Amino acid sequence: MASASRTSPSPAGARTSARSLSRPRRSRDASADASAHSHHEAEGTLAEEEVPEDDMDFAKLAEARKMLPWYKRPSSWWFLAILGFAAFCDSSTIAPRIEVYTQLICDELRPNPITGRGSGDGLLHALYGDLDGRKKMCSADPEVGAAVATLVMAYATVMGILGCLTTGWWTSLSDRSGRIYVLSIVMCSLVFGDLNFLVVGNFHQYLPGSYWWFGLAALVEGVFGTASTTNAIIYAYIADVVEPHNRAHIFSLFYGLFFIGLAIGPTVGGLIVRHTGSSLSVFYISGTFNLLVLAFITFAIPESLTASQKAKSRRQYEESIAKGKRDAVDAPVLYRFKRIFGFLSPLTVIWTAPETPVGNPLKAKSKIGDWSLVLMAASHGVAMLWATSYNYKFQYASAVFGWTSEEIGYYLSVVSVNKAIFLTLIFPTIVKLFKPKPAPSLHLPSTPSERDPLLAARSTSRRRSSSPHAAAEYTSRSIAFDLNMARVSVVIEFFSMFLIPFTNDPIVFTALSVANSYSSGHTPAAQSVTLALYAQRGGTESGKLLGALGVLQVLCSSILGQALFGMTYVKTVATFPATIYFVTSAVIAVSFVLLVLVRVPKAIPIHTQDETLVDVSVDV
Secondary structure: OOOOOOOOOOOHHHHHHHHHOOOOOOOOOHHHHHHHOOOOOOOOOOHHHHOOHHHHHHHHHHHHHHOOOHHHOOOOHHHHHHHHHHHHHHHOOHHHHHHHHHHHHHHHHOOOOOOOOOOHHHHHHHHHOOOHHHHHHHHHOHHHHHHHHHHHHHHHHHHHHHHHHHHHHHHHHHHHHOHHHHHHHHHHHHHHHHHHHHHHHHHHHHOOOHHHHHHHHHHHHHHOOHHHHHHHHHHHHHHHHOOHHHHHHHHHHHHHHHHHHHHHHHHHHHHHHHHHOOOOHHHHHHHHHHHHHHHHHHHOOOOOOOHHHHHHHHHHHHHHHHHHHHHHHHOHHHHHHHHHOHHHHHHHHHHOOOOOOOOOHHHHHHHOOOOHHHHHHHHHHHHHHHHOOHHHHHHHHHHHHOOOHHHHHHHHHHHHHHHHHHHHHHHHHHHHHHOOOOOOOOOOOOOHHHHOHHHHHHHHHHHHHHHHHHHHHHHHHHHHHHHHHHHHHHHHHHHHHHOHHHOOOHHHHHHHHHHHHHHOOHHHHHHHHHHHHHHHOOOOOHHHHHHHHHHHHHHHHHHHHHHHHHHHHHHHOOOOOOHHHHHHHHHHHHHHHHHHOOOOOOOOOOOOOOHHHOOOOOOO
């Protein structure tokens, strides 16, 4: 899901949903058109070619979905319903995971003087016993801390490299084969990760290489695209079913529910560890819940893409394959070069403008020299750099303040409660009160003379000619609002991070972390802007865009970010561990500069020509 959330037929519910929205017709978007226009007598017109296609397609699909039973109706609420529980289970394992790493590595580097290294009883005692003094000694040991950081960095780097190679492919596959189908496959790797952690945690003393077997989960999760693939597919699902101007609100609610789960999980996880005396106990709960989530996604959630949408993506994919084969013959050297760096090919959607529809020169002109989408993607990548520093910050709190996994859990809960309040109450309220509202549509009254078809067509055309312009102006103002929200959020994040190294008081540290929680509006606002800019350029495959962002996330968070923050912590933990916060502040400053350079597109009305081709029987 947020961190948790496959090549077989779609689930039964998804197949039924897709079939019910897919009836063959001659129009380009046949499936949605047949369902939404069953009440119209006139069919097969050119109207959908002469009004904004994205708006028409979305409106038709929305009408078609309303006719489905609730359990077959694609909706963002399917994922919102389980997100909080998924975040609860995942967050309950954050602090215990670091504690397990620390104790296993400490037993290797600093064997218990009573039991000695390699003794099963000594290892179990370190994991399950009440050796609080030994735990604190291990957490404060710079050599142990550096080894833990190395393990975390190696785990994330392996997973990140493989994720870079596979994330784009999995998310692109979701455009062609369905969101639910691919998401079910990817979720299997998360279940395997929980199982692997339990096996290594319980039987590491019998395994050659001991704790390095944790890396097996990194290999499997990397092959299946990592959690970034899960997130990208879920975001694509939401983009499929939520109107563009509502996405910032839904993304905010999405993250708000995530942080509600994140607020409760660490505290409950800490209490479970205290009650059971085992840092591994929470992983049994997490693994069981991920199994239930996998079953729910596979058998309950309906597919968001119709058969015609998937067929269109398959045709585009086949065309790209055919083009690649032609390139292999015409330019073999260039083709081989592209194959070597093929894992980065999903990123091309960020700077490559889609084909411009005929008769739309203004839209084509607006794309020239506009780097806003590239800058937003770069800002997203930089944001992912500092998002990976949190594991090392937990180590920092443990080393500087002597916090145990239980105390880190309480800290996480306090911070997450504030993030949840901000994202579910404060941020939506700000959006509702201050975000520009769409202009009310004007409907000219009919007159008897308009019963003549030609006059009626001209009147309808005049009504529509103002609608695209008003919609374009509203979209432009909406993008500007979301962009400013993202900029303000980054400023808050910068100051809250920059001030932390100047205090050794855990209360002040917690207060600054709470202040940092009010920068949480950055992610939903930035994602809304990115999707809107992509749509402004004529992009329709949101899965491909989110897949590109997923590749960026893996590249920046699991490879570059781990190298940057992991090596920083390893080199400074024994001298000045707070260095990691100055590095984080510098990265945040770069992200802010990129956001400042983003240009809000001007309002350009589209599809306002060729009035006589507009079908008067369709009410846009």
